[in-house]
Amino acid sequence: MTNPTTLKYAASHEWLASDGKVGITHHAQEQLGDVVYVELPEVGREVSAGEAVAVVESVKTASDIYAPASGKIVAVNDALSGSPELVNSGPFEDGWLFQLEVTEEGADLLDAAAYEAQADH
Amino acid sequence: MSESTQTPLKRTPLHAAHLRSGARMVPFGGWDMPVQYAGLKAEHEAVRQRAGMFDVSHMGEFRIQGQDALKFLQHVTTNDVSKFKPGRAHYNWLPNDQGGLVDDIFIYRVNENEYLMVVNASNMEKDWAHLSALTAGFDVQLTNESDQWALLAVQGPRAVELLAPHAEPDIVARKKNDFLAGKLFGVDVLFARTGYTGEDGYEVFVKPEQAEALWDKIVALGITPAGLGARDTLRLEAGFPLYGHEFGEDIHPLSSHYTWVAKDKEHFGREKLKSTPSQKLIGLKLEKIPVREGYPVKQGGQVIGHITSGTTSPTLGHPIAMALVNAEAAQGNDFEVEVRGKDHPATKTDVPFYKGA
Numbered sequence: 001m002t003n004p005t006t007l008k009y010a011a012s013h014e015w016l017a018s019d020g021k022v023g024i025t026h027h028a029q030e031q032l033g034d035v036v037y038v039e040l041p042e043v044g045r046e047v048s049a050g051e052a053v054a055v056v057e058s059v060k061t062a063s064d065i066y067a068p069a070s071g072k073i074v075a076v077n078d079a080l081s082g083s084p085e086l087v088n089s090g091p092f093e094d095g096w097l098f099q100l101e102v103t104e105e106g107a108d109l110l111d112a113a114a115y116e117a118q119a120d121h
Numbered sequence: 122m123s124e125s126t127q128t129p130l131k132r133t134p135l136h137a138a139h140l141r142s143g144a145r146m147v148p149f150g151g152w153d154m155p156v157q158y159a160g161l162k163a164e165h166e167a168v169r170q171r172a173g174m175f176d177v178s179h180m181g182e183f184r185i186q187g188q189d190a191l192k193f194l195q196h197v198t199t200n201d202v203s204k205f206k207p208g209r210a211h212y213n214w215l216p217n218d219q220g221g222l223v224d225d226i227f228i229y230r231v232n233e234n235e236y237l238m239v240v241n242a243s244n245m246e247k248d249w250a251h252l253s254a255l256t257a258g259f260d261v262q263l264t265n266e267s268d269q270w271a272l273l274a275v276q277g278p279r280a281v282e283l284l285a286p287h288a289e290p291d292i293v294a295r296k297k298n299d300f301l302a303g304k305l306f307g308v309d310v311l312f313a314r315t316g317y318t319g320e321d322g323y324e325v326f327v328k329p330e331q332a333e334a335l336w337d338k339i340v341a342l343g344i345t346p347a348g349l350g351a352r353d354t355l356r357l358e359a360g361f362p363l364y365g366h367e368f369g370e371d372i373h374p375l376s377s378h379y380t381w382v383a384k385d386k387e388h389f390g391r392e393k394l395k396s397t398p399s400q401k402l403i404g405l406k407l408e409k410i411p412v413r414e415g416y417p418v419k420q421g422g423q424v425i426g427h428i429t430s431g432t433t434s435p436t437l438g439h440p441i442a443m444a445l446v447n448a449e450a451a452q453g454n455d456f457e458v459e460v461r462g463k464d465h466p467a468t469k470t471d472v473p474f475y476k477g478a
Contacts, residue, residue, distance in 0.1 A: 033350065034162045036433035036440075037411050039461070055461065057411045059161050059433055060350055081409075 002112075003027075004092055008068065009115035010106060015092065016068040020100040024056060024065060026091045027119045032058040035087040040076040040098055047073060049106035054097050056087060065097060068106050075099040133178035134271045134329035138336050142346050149349055150243030152179040157348040165354050165435040167345035168318050169477075172277030174344045175352055177324070178332065181245030182270045183252065186235040187261040194228065194236060197255050199374075199383040199394065207232045210300045210313050214374060214382050215248060220393035221370040223251045225362070225382075229300045229313060237311075239272075241364045255389060271332030275344060276322035276355075278477075281314075283342050284323060288312070292323065306338045317352065319359025319477040354432050357441060360404065360473030366414060366429045367443055373398035376445060378472055400426065401451035404472035407440040407458065410465050417459040418444045418467070425450035428458065434474060441474045442467070 003025060007015040013028035029035065037057040047053050047067040054065040076098045080086060087095040110118070130153035139146065144155035155176065157164060167173040185194060194202040200213040207230050215223040224244040229237040240248045249265055256263065275284060285293050289304045292312055300313045311326035327335055340346060353363075362368050362377050375383060376398040383394060405418070405428075412431040417424045426446030434441045442458070450456075457464035 033157065033160060037409060039410075059354060059435065060156075062411070062413060
Protein backbone atom coordinates (compact mmCIF):
# COMPACT_ATOMS: atom_id res chain seq x y z
CA MET A 1 0.00 0.00 0.00
CA THR A 2 1.40 3.42 -0.93
CA ASN A 3 1.60 6.14 1.66
CA PRO A 4 -0.70 9.01 0.60
CA THR A 5 1.33 12.04 -0.51
CA THR A 6 -1.27 14.34 1.06
CA LEU A 7 -0.19 13.27 4.56
CA LYS A 8 2.82 14.03 6.73
CA TYR A 9 4.61 11.30 8.64
CA ALA A 10 6.51 10.87 11.88
CA ALA A 11 9.49 8.51 11.99
CA SER A 12 7.54 6.64 14.72
CA HIS A 13 4.94 5.69 12.02
CA GLU A 14 2.07 8.10 12.78
CA TRP A 15 0.52 10.14 9.98
CA LEU A 16 -0.97 13.65 10.23
CA ALA A 17 -3.62 14.94 7.83
CA SER A 18 -4.22 18.60 6.99
CA ASP A 19 -7.47 18.51 9.03
CA GLY A 20 -5.50 17.35 12.10
CA LYS A 21 -6.53 13.68 11.94
CA VAL A 22 -3.89 11.25 13.15
CA GLY A 23 -3.44 7.54 12.49
CA ILE A 24 -0.74 4.93 12.04
CA THR A 25 0.68 3.88 8.70
CA HIS A 26 0.05 0.70 6.76
CA HIS A 27 3.62 -0.33 7.51
CA ALA A 28 3.02 0.13 11.27
CA GLN A 29 -0.22 -1.86 11.34
CA GLU A 30 1.47 -4.63 9.39
CA GLN A 31 4.30 -4.77 11.92
CA LEU A 32 1.86 -4.81 14.85
CA GLY A 33 -0.35 -7.56 13.48
CA ASP A 34 -4.00 -8.00 14.45
CA VAL A 35 -5.12 -5.00 16.48
CA VAL A 36 -7.41 -6.00 19.36
CA TYR A 37 -7.69 -2.83 21.41
CA VAL A 38 -7.11 0.90 21.03
CA GLU A 39 -6.83 3.25 23.98
CA LEU A 40 -7.65 6.79 22.88
CA PRO A 41 -7.00 10.12 24.61
CA GLU A 42 -9.74 12.25 26.15
CA VAL A 43 -11.25 14.96 23.99
CA GLY A 44 -10.11 18.37 25.20
CA ARG A 45 -6.65 17.22 26.31
CA GLU A 46 -3.75 19.45 25.30
CA VAL A 47 -0.85 17.46 23.93
CA SER A 48 2.68 18.24 22.76
CA ALA A 49 4.36 16.89 19.65
CA GLY A 50 6.18 13.68 20.53
CA GLU A 51 4.01 12.95 23.59
CA ALA A 52 2.56 9.43 23.99
CA VAL A 53 -1.21 9.96 23.73
CA ALA A 54 -2.76 6.66 22.64
CA VAL A 55 -2.00 2.95 22.78
CA VAL A 56 -2.63 0.43 20.03
CA GLU A 57 -2.64 -3.15 21.28
CA SER A 58 -2.22 -6.15 19.02
CA VAL A 59 -2.48 -9.77 20.11
CA LYS A 60 1.25 -9.69 20.78
CA THR A 61 2.10 -6.27 22.10
CA ALA A 62 1.08 -2.79 23.26
CA SER A 63 2.50 0.17 21.33
CA ASP A 64 2.48 3.82 22.30
CA ILE A 65 1.23 6.26 19.69
CA TYR A 66 2.89 9.68 19.73
CA ALA A 67 1.27 12.99 18.78
CA PRO A 68 2.84 14.19 15.51
CA ALA A 69 1.85 17.76 16.40
CA SER A 70 1.06 19.91 19.42
CA GLY A 71 -2.51 21.01 20.01
CA LYS A 72 -5.84 20.02 21.50
CA ILE A 73 -7.60 16.68 20.99
CA VAL A 74 -10.92 17.67 19.37
CA ALA A 75 -12.22 14.23 18.37
CA VAL A 76 -11.46 10.53 18.71
CA ASN A 77 -12.52 7.68 16.46
CA ASP A 78 -15.25 6.04 18.55
CA ALA A 79 -15.71 3.27 15.97
CA LEU A 80 -12.45 1.74 17.18
CA SER A 81 -13.92 0.76 20.54
CA GLY A 82 -16.14 -1.82 18.84
CA SER A 83 -13.96 -2.48 15.78
CA PRO A 84 -10.28 -2.04 16.60
CA GLU A 85 -9.46 -4.09 13.48
CA LEU A 86 -10.24 -0.97 11.40
CA VAL A 87 -6.65 0.05 12.17
CA ASN A 88 -5.53 -3.00 10.16
CA SER A 89 -8.07 -2.80 7.35
CA GLY A 90 -8.02 0.95 6.76
CA PRO A 91 -5.04 2.55 8.47
CA PHE A 92 -5.32 5.72 6.35
CA GLU A 93 -9.14 5.84 6.32
CA ASP A 94 -11.63 4.36 8.83
CA GLY A 95 -8.79 3.38 11.15
CA TRP A 96 -7.78 6.95 12.08
CA LEU A 97 -7.23 7.42 15.82
CA PHE A 98 -7.84 11.00 16.92
CA GLN A 99 -8.06 14.54 15.59
CA LEU A 100 -5.97 17.47 16.72
CA GLU A 101 -6.55 21.19 16.55
CA VAL A 102 -2.94 21.74 15.58
CA THR A 103 -1.02 24.62 17.10
CA GLU A 104 2.40 23.47 15.94
CA GLU A 105 3.53 20.49 13.91
CA GLY A 106 6.40 18.36 15.14
CA ALA A 107 9.74 19.57 13.74
CA ASP A 108 10.75 16.27 12.16
CA LEU A 109 7.69 15.32 10.09
CA LEU A 110 8.47 13.65 6.78
CA ASP A 111 6.79 13.61 3.39
CA ALA A 112 5.67 10.28 1.95
CA ALA A 113 8.89 9.66 0.00
CA ALA A 114 11.14 10.40 2.97
CA TYR A 115 8.98 8.23 5.24
CA GLU A 116 9.09 5.33 2.79
CA ALA A 117 12.86 5.62 2.58
CA GLN A 118 13.22 5.22 6.35
CA ALA A 119 10.35 2.72 6.87
CA ASP A 120 11.86 0.34 4.30
CA HIS A 121 15.14 0.52 6.12
CA MET B 122 13.95 -1.66 15.18
CA SER B 123 17.64 -1.79 15.90
CA GLU B 124 20.12 -4.42 14.88
CA SER B 125 21.34 -6.58 17.73
CA THR B 126 25.02 -6.34 18.57
CA GLN B 127 24.82 -9.33 20.93
CA THR B 128 26.09 -12.85 20.24
CA PRO B 129 24.88 -13.95 16.80
CA LEU B 130 21.53 -15.71 17.01
CA LYS B 131 21.47 -19.43 16.38
CA ARG B 132 19.55 -20.69 13.38
CA THR B 133 17.50 -23.85 13.12
CA PRO B 134 17.89 -26.10 10.03
CA LEU B 135 14.63 -24.55 8.81
CA HIS B 136 15.86 -20.95 8.77
CA ALA B 137 15.93 -20.72 4.96
CA ALA B 138 12.47 -22.31 4.74
CA HIS B 139 11.08 -19.65 7.09
CA LEU B 140 12.54 -16.81 5.05
CA ARG B 141 11.15 -18.35 1.86
CA SER B 142 7.71 -18.49 3.49
CA GLY B 143 7.89 -14.78 4.31
CA ALA B 144 8.33 -15.20 8.05
CA ARG B 145 9.03 -12.26 10.28
CA MET B 146 11.98 -13.39 12.40
CA VAL B 147 12.61 -12.39 16.03
CA PRO B 148 15.23 -13.26 18.64
CA PHE B 149 13.91 -15.91 21.04
CA GLY B 150 16.00 -17.65 23.69
CA GLY B 151 19.18 -17.03 21.67
CA TRP B 152 17.61 -18.22 18.41
CA ASP B 153 16.40 -16.41 15.31
CA MET B 154 12.82 -17.72 15.14
CA PRO B 155 9.71 -17.02 13.05
CA VAL B 156 7.11 -15.08 15.05
CA GLN B 157 4.57 -15.18 12.23
CA TYR B 158 4.21 -15.80 8.51
CA ALA B 159 0.92 -14.58 6.97
CA GLY B 160 -0.55 -13.44 10.29
CA LEU B 161 -0.86 -14.60 13.87
CA LYS B 162 -4.65 -14.88 13.88
CA ALA B 163 -4.81 -16.87 10.64
CA GLU B 164 -2.11 -19.25 11.93
CA HIS B 165 -3.88 -19.64 15.25
CA GLU B 166 -7.17 -20.44 13.50
CA ALA B 167 -5.48 -22.90 11.14
CA VAL B 168 -4.30 -24.92 14.16
CA ARG B 169 -7.71 -24.77 15.87
CA GLN B 170 -9.71 -25.65 12.76
CA ARG B 171 -7.42 -27.68 10.53
CA ALA B 172 -3.65 -28.10 10.99
CA GLY B 173 -0.58 -25.96 11.44
CA MET B 174 3.13 -26.67 11.78
CA PHE B 175 5.72 -25.12 14.07
CA ASP B 176 9.49 -25.31 13.93
CA VAL B 177 10.51 -26.22 17.48
CA SER B 178 14.03 -27.32 16.56
CA HIS B 179 15.42 -24.77 19.01
CA MET B 180 14.37 -27.02 21.89
CA GLY B 181 17.10 -29.16 23.45
CA GLU B 182 17.33 -32.98 23.41
CA PHE B 183 19.32 -35.03 25.92
CA ARG B 184 19.69 -38.80 25.72
CA ILE B 185 19.90 -40.58 29.05
CA GLN B 186 21.01 -44.20 29.05
CA GLY B 187 22.57 -46.82 31.28
CA GLN B 188 21.73 -49.29 34.04
CA ASP B 189 20.65 -46.50 36.36
CA ALA B 190 18.84 -44.33 33.80
CA LEU B 191 15.49 -44.84 35.54
CA LYS B 192 16.95 -44.41 39.00
CA PHE B 193 18.67 -41.20 37.91
CA LEU B 194 15.52 -39.77 36.35
CA GLN B 195 13.53 -40.66 39.44
CA HIS B 196 16.05 -38.68 41.46
CA VAL B 197 16.13 -35.54 39.30
CA THR B 198 12.42 -35.26 38.42
CA THR B 199 9.13 -35.01 40.34
CA ASN B 200 6.86 -37.19 38.20
CA ASP B 201 7.00 -40.98 38.49
CA VAL B 202 9.17 -42.14 35.60
CA SER B 203 8.75 -45.80 36.60
CA LYS B 204 5.08 -45.57 35.60
CA PHE B 205 5.62 -45.19 31.91
CA LYS B 206 6.68 -47.83 29.44
CA PRO B 207 8.96 -47.82 26.39
CA GLY B 208 7.11 -46.09 23.56
CA ARG B 209 5.43 -43.60 25.87
CA ALA B 210 6.15 -39.98 26.76
CA HIS B 211 5.26 -37.87 29.75
CA TYR B 212 5.50 -34.34 31.12
CA ASN B 213 7.83 -33.79 34.04
CA TRP B 214 9.71 -31.23 36.13
CA LEU B 215 13.36 -30.71 37.05
CA PRO B 216 13.17 -29.20 40.55
CA ASN B 217 15.94 -27.10 42.08
CA ASP B 218 16.64 -27.29 45.83
CA GLN B 219 14.91 -23.96 46.53
CA GLY B 220 11.30 -24.93 45.85
CA GLY B 221 11.44 -23.79 42.23
CA LEU B 222 12.08 -25.40 38.85
CA VAL B 223 15.25 -25.63 36.81
CA ASP B 224 12.98 -26.47 33.86
CA ASP B 225 9.81 -28.20 32.81
CA ILE B 226 10.44 -31.02 30.35
CA PHE B 227 9.07 -33.93 28.34
CA ILE B 228 10.59 -37.39 28.67
CA TYR B 229 10.26 -40.06 25.97
CA ARG B 230 11.04 -43.63 26.97
CA VAL B 231 12.96 -45.25 24.11
CA ASN B 232 13.51 -48.63 25.76
CA GLU B 233 14.15 -50.18 29.17
CA ASN B 234 17.33 -48.21 29.92
CA GLU B 235 17.14 -45.34 27.46
CA TYR B 236 15.25 -42.05 27.51
CA LEU B 237 15.10 -38.88 25.44
CA MET B 238 14.47 -35.63 27.34
CA VAL B 239 13.22 -32.49 25.58
CA VAL B 240 14.06 -29.25 27.37
CA ASN B 241 13.30 -25.57 26.80
CA ALA B 242 15.72 -23.86 24.39
CA SER B 243 16.62 -21.04 26.75
CA ASN B 244 17.34 -23.49 29.60
CA MET B 245 19.36 -26.04 27.64
CA GLU B 246 22.83 -25.16 28.96
CA LYS B 247 21.58 -24.66 32.51
CA ASP B 248 19.74 -28.02 32.44
CA TRP B 249 22.80 -29.77 31.07
CA ALA B 250 25.01 -28.43 33.88
CA HIS B 251 22.35 -29.23 36.50
CA LEU B 252 21.84 -32.82 35.34
CA SER B 253 25.56 -33.47 34.79
CA ALA B 254 26.28 -32.38 38.37
CA LEU B 255 23.72 -34.88 39.71
CA THR B 256 25.02 -38.01 37.93
CA ALA B 257 27.53 -38.88 40.69
CA GLY B 258 26.78 -42.35 42.04
CA PHE B 259 24.59 -43.34 39.10
CA ASP B 260 25.57 -45.64 36.24
CA VAL B 261 24.18 -43.29 33.62
CA GLN B 262 25.41 -41.56 30.44
CA LEU B 263 24.06 -38.23 29.30
CA THR B 264 24.44 -37.12 25.70
CA ASN B 265 23.48 -33.68 24.49
CA GLU B 266 21.87 -34.35 21.10
CA SER B 267 20.39 -30.88 20.68
CA ASP B 268 22.30 -30.26 17.45
CA GLN B 269 21.36 -33.67 16.08
CA TRP B 270 17.61 -33.14 15.92
CA ALA B 271 15.23 -30.87 14.14
CA LEU B 272 11.73 -30.92 15.61
CA LEU B 273 8.48 -30.16 13.80
CA ALA B 274 5.17 -29.85 15.66
CA VAL B 275 2.20 -30.63 13.41
CA GLN B 276 -0.91 -29.70 15.33
CA GLY B 277 -4.64 -29.42 14.74
CA PRO B 278 -7.82 -31.51 14.50
CA ARG B 279 -6.87 -32.73 11.00
CA ALA B 280 -3.11 -33.06 11.58
CA VAL B 281 -3.11 -36.83 12.04
CA GLU B 282 -5.33 -37.67 9.06
CA LEU B 283 -3.29 -35.38 6.79
CA LEU B 284 0.04 -36.94 7.83
CA ALA B 285 -1.13 -40.54 8.05
CA PRO B 286 -1.12 -41.46 4.32
CA HIS B 287 2.59 -40.52 4.20
CA ALA B 288 3.58 -42.17 7.48
CA GLU B 289 4.70 -45.66 8.39
CA PRO B 290 3.72 -47.47 10.48
CA ASP B 291 0.09 -46.54 11.14
CA ILE B 292 0.09 -43.39 13.27
CA VAL B 293 -3.70 -43.01 13.45
CA ALA B 294 -4.11 -45.91 15.85
CA ARG B 295 -1.65 -44.42 18.33
CA LYS B 296 -2.69 -42.76 21.57
CA LYS B 297 -1.82 -39.41 23.09
CA ASN B 298 1.78 -39.48 24.40
CA ASP B 299 2.74 -42.50 22.28
CA PHE B 300 6.25 -42.35 20.87
CA LEU B 301 7.61 -44.48 18.01
CA ALA B 302 10.21 -44.63 15.28
CA GLY B 303 8.92 -44.62 11.71
CA LYS B 304 9.07 -42.95 8.34
CA LEU B 305 7.38 -39.82 7.04
CA PHE B 306 7.60 -39.37 3.27
CA GLY B 307 10.23 -42.12 3.40
CA VAL B 308 12.42 -40.17 5.86
CA ASP B 309 13.42 -41.73 9.18
CA VAL B 310 11.68 -39.89 12.00
CA LEU B 311 10.49 -40.31 15.55
CA PHE B 312 6.78 -39.63 15.96
CA ALA B 313 5.42 -38.42 19.29
CA ARG B 314 1.73 -37.75 19.75
CA THR B 315 2.46 -34.73 21.92
CA GLY B 316 2.21 -30.97 21.51
CA TYR B 317 1.64 -27.63 23.13
CA THR B 318 -1.49 -26.23 21.50
CA GLY B 319 -4.39 -28.10 23.08
CA GLU B 320 -5.01 -29.91 19.77
CA ASP B 321 -4.25 -33.40 18.54
CA GLY B 322 -1.13 -33.88 16.47
CA TYR B 323 2.43 -35.10 16.30
CA GLU B 324 5.83 -33.79 17.14
CA VAL B 325 8.24 -35.19 14.56
CA PHE B 326 11.96 -35.58 15.35
CA VAL B 327 14.07 -35.61 12.20
CA LYS B 328 17.75 -35.29 11.34
CA PRO B 329 18.67 -31.65 10.60
CA GLU B 330 19.77 -32.34 7.02
CA GLN B 331 16.35 -33.78 6.16
CA ALA B 332 14.29 -31.18 7.99
CA GLU B 333 13.81 -28.66 5.21
CA ALA B 334 12.65 -31.18 2.58
CA LEU B 335 10.25 -32.67 5.11
CA TRP B 336 8.94 -29.23 6.11
CA ASP B 337 8.22 -28.42 2.44
CA LYS B 338 6.37 -31.71 1.92
CA ILE B 339 4.22 -31.15 4.99
CA VAL B 340 3.42 -27.57 3.92
CA ALA B 341 2.43 -28.97 0.51
CA LEU B 342 -0.24 -31.05 2.29
CA GLY B 343 -1.96 -27.78 3.10
CA ILE B 344 -0.64 -27.58 6.64
CA THR B 345 -0.09 -23.94 7.58
CA PRO B 346 3.34 -22.78 8.86
CA ALA B 347 2.73 -21.16 12.23
CA GLY B 348 5.07 -18.97 14.29
CA LEU B 349 5.88 -18.28 17.91
CA GLY B 350 3.05 -15.74 18.11
CA ALA B 351 0.38 -18.36 17.44
CA ARG B 352 2.23 -20.90 19.57
CA ASP B 353 1.90 -18.54 22.53
CA THR B 354 -1.80 -17.69 22.06
CA LEU B 355 -2.63 -21.38 21.51
CA ARG B 356 -0.73 -22.57 24.58
CA LEU B 357 -2.25 -19.85 26.73
CA GLU B 358 -5.81 -20.71 25.63
CA ALA B 359 -5.01 -24.33 26.45
CA GLY B 360 -3.78 -23.26 29.91
CA PHE B 361 -0.25 -24.61 29.44
CA PRO B 362 2.28 -22.92 31.71
CA LEU B 363 5.43 -21.50 30.12
CA TYR B 364 8.83 -21.53 31.78
CA GLY B 365 9.92 -17.97 32.53
CA HIS B 366 6.29 -16.93 32.97
CA GLU B 367 4.34 -19.40 35.10
CA PHE B 368 7.41 -21.40 36.14
CA GLY B 369 10.89 -20.35 37.18
CA GLU B 370 13.74 -20.83 39.63
CA ASP B 371 11.89 -18.82 42.28
CA ILE B 372 8.26 -19.68 41.54
CA HIS B 373 6.77 -22.51 43.59
CA PRO B 374 5.50 -24.90 40.89
CA LEU B 375 2.73 -26.17 43.16
CA SER B 376 1.14 -22.71 42.80
CA SER B 377 0.06 -23.91 39.38
CA HIS B 378 -2.77 -26.23 38.35
CA TYR B 379 -0.09 -28.83 37.52
CA THR B 380 0.30 -30.22 41.04
CA TRP B 381 -0.15 -33.76 39.65
CA VAL B 382 3.37 -33.56 38.22
CA ALA B 383 4.79 -33.75 41.77
CA LYS B 384 4.37 -37.34 42.92
CA ASP B 385 4.94 -38.66 46.40
CA LYS B 386 8.44 -40.03 45.89
CA GLU B 387 11.98 -39.25 46.98
CA HIS B 388 13.73 -36.83 44.65
CA PHE B 389 16.23 -34.00 44.57
CA GLY B 390 14.78 -30.81 46.07
CA ARG B 391 11.80 -32.58 47.58
CA GLU B 392 11.84 -30.90 51.01
CA LYS B 393 11.42 -27.39 49.64
CA LEU B 394 8.90 -28.51 47.05
CA LYS B 395 6.73 -30.09 49.75
CA SER B 396 6.15 -26.70 51.41
CA THR B 397 2.77 -25.09 50.88
CA PRO B 398 2.96 -22.33 48.26
CA SER B 399 1.92 -18.87 49.43
CA GLN B 400 0.66 -18.04 45.95
CA LYS B 401 -1.71 -19.59 43.47
CA LEU B 402 -1.91 -19.39 39.69
CA ILE B 403 -5.38 -18.39 38.50
CA GLY B 404 -7.06 -17.72 35.18
CA LEU B 405 -8.62 -14.32 34.52
CA LYS B 406 -10.84 -12.99 31.79
CA LEU B 407 -11.47 -9.38 30.92
CA GLU B 408 -13.99 -7.71 28.72
CA LYS B 409 -11.81 -5.76 26.32
CA ILE B 410 -8.43 -4.52 27.42
CA PRO B 411 -5.52 -6.92 26.87
CA VAL B 412 -3.31 -7.41 29.94
CA ARG B 413 0.34 -8.36 29.76
CA GLU B 414 2.99 -10.04 31.85
CA GLY B 415 3.95 -8.01 34.90
CA TYR B 416 0.77 -5.92 35.19
CA PRO B 417 -0.36 -5.64 38.86
CA VAL B 418 -3.41 -7.67 39.91
CA LYS B 419 -5.54 -6.19 42.70
CA GLN B 420 -8.42 -7.17 44.93
CA GLY B 421 -10.34 -4.36 46.60
CA GLY B 422 -7.65 -1.90 45.55
CA GLN B 423 -4.78 -3.87 47.14
CA VAL B 424 -2.07 -5.39 44.94
CA ILE B 425 -2.21 -9.16 45.52
CA GLY B 426 -0.19 -10.44 42.58
CA HIS B 427 0.74 -9.97 38.94
CA ILE B 428 -0.05 -11.21 35.46
CA THR B 429 2.29 -13.98 34.26
CA SER B 430 0.92 -14.28 30.68
CA GLY B 431 -1.85 -12.42 28.89
CA THR B 432 -3.29 -12.00 25.45
CA THR B 433 -6.56 -11.49 23.64
CA SER B 434 -7.78 -14.98 22.87
CA PRO B 435 -8.24 -15.33 19.11
CA THR B 436 -10.70 -18.21 19.66
CA LEU B 437 -12.76 -16.70 22.48
CA GLY B 438 -12.55 -13.09 21.33
CA HIS B 439 -11.80 -11.60 24.75
CA PRO B 440 -8.64 -11.05 26.79
CA ILE B 441 -7.40 -13.94 28.94
CA ALA B 442 -4.53 -14.11 31.37
CA MET B 443 -2.84 -16.22 33.98
CA ALA B 444 -1.89 -14.47 37.21
CA LEU B 445 0.10 -15.44 40.25
CA VAL B 446 -1.75 -14.09 43.30
CA ASN B 447 -1.57 -14.70 47.03
CA ALA B 448 -3.35 -17.89 47.99
CA GLU B 449 -6.04 -16.26 50.13
CA ALA B 450 -6.99 -13.73 47.48
CA ALA B 451 -7.15 -16.55 44.93
CA GLN B 452 -10.34 -17.81 46.59
CA GLY B 453 -12.21 -14.71 45.42
CA ASN B 454 -13.76 -14.28 42.01
CA ASP B 455 -13.44 -10.59 41.28
CA PHE B 456 -10.16 -8.85 40.65
CA GLU B 457 -8.81 -5.73 39.00
CA VAL B 458 -5.83 -5.49 36.71
CA GLU B 459 -3.95 -2.22 36.55
CA VAL B 460 -3.25 -1.16 32.98
CA ARG B 461 -1.30 2.07 32.51
CA GLY B 462 -2.42 3.45 35.86
CA LYS B 463 -6.10 2.51 35.59
CA ASP B 464 -7.84 -0.49 37.14
CA HIS B 465 -9.97 -2.75 34.94
CA PRO B 466 -12.30 -5.47 36.26
CA ALA B 467 -11.24 -9.10 35.74
CA THR B 468 -13.13 -12.26 36.62
CA LYS B 469 -11.58 -15.53 37.72
CA THR B 470 -12.20 -18.27 35.19
CA ASP B 471 -11.36 -21.93 34.70
CA VAL B 472 -8.05 -22.94 33.15
CA PRO B 473 -7.79 -24.17 30.39
CA PHE B 474 -9.65 -21.25 28.87
CA TYR B 475 -10.30 -23.33 25.77
CA LYS B 476 -10.87 -27.07 25.71
CA GLY B 477 -9.99 -28.76 22.45
CA ALA B 478 -11.54 -31.87 20.97
